[in-house]
Amino acid sequence: MPEVTGYPPGWPSWAELATPDAEASKDFYCALFDWYSYTLTVPEKGDYEMFTLGGIQGPEVAGMQTLADDAQRPSWSCYFRTDDLQATVDAAEAQGGQELLPLTRVADLGEMALCADPQGADFGLWLPQNLQGAGVMDEPSAMCWVELACRDTEQAIRFYGEVFGWRAVRRDYHNSVYSDFKVGAWSVAGMVLMDELWPPNYPAHWIPYFWVEDCDATAARAAELGAKIRVPPTDVEPGRYAMMTDPTGARVAVLTPDPAHRAEARKRP
Incomplete structure (x- = not known):
């Protein structure tokens, strides 16, 4: 790796x-x-x-x-x-x-x-200083994406644009709008709107995605280990993903990237 x-x-x-x-x-x-x-x-x-x-x-x-x-x-x-x-x-x-x-x-x-x-x-x-961050990224069992879920996407675009210099690019996505945050030409994070399908009191949050080779098998294994599957394995443009809460209640996601997304991710600096 x-x-x-x-x-x-x-x-x-x-x-x-x-x-x-x-x-x-x-x-x-x-x-x-x-x-x-x-x-x-x-x-x-x-x-x-x-x-x-x-x-x-x-x-x-x-x-x-x-x-x-x-x-x-x-x-x-x-x-x-x-x-x-x-x-x-x-x-x-x-x-x-x-x-x-x-x-x-x-x-x-x-x-x-x-x-x-x-x-x-x-x-x-x-x-x-001596720890740059994760020593491996965009590989199986490593982080491959981070995503913000919030209710006011315009405010989030302004905020993170000023804080990190991010540029937001919106795209239509399964009857909703998804935003990519970019640094230069590279997408570094995503943003999803918390609409009426979300529990009304659920707070805005960031969530990491971890790369897995088989989303369905990983979701099934997670359930066996005590996780609650909140979004079952679902096909999206970058691949197949699932969201869960772990046995203590922390929210986390897994993604099996499609071949094109996998190749693009590994080109990132």
């Missing part, structure tokens, strides 16, 4: 699970994606679990931490690369967003911050 050595600014670079039950989550994802894991002790932050691919010494694909407050919702957070953490946080706040966690150094790996957009969807910022 080709390993990633760096990410351009504005690109998704990491996914992190916040869970109320670290052991249950580790068991689920290691069984579902054939991940391994090791525990990293971060001074002043406690233990942090690193998921790896291809063995303990393999490239990191995602992280996990235990929720500090039982009232918090289990969730996956998507992190985006930045060259200037403070400037990006300032831009988010200037556009109506909120800083949730101030700039924090994570050992010698890099620096991070957590923000929320005006609709409450949280996202992370990452300024790398």
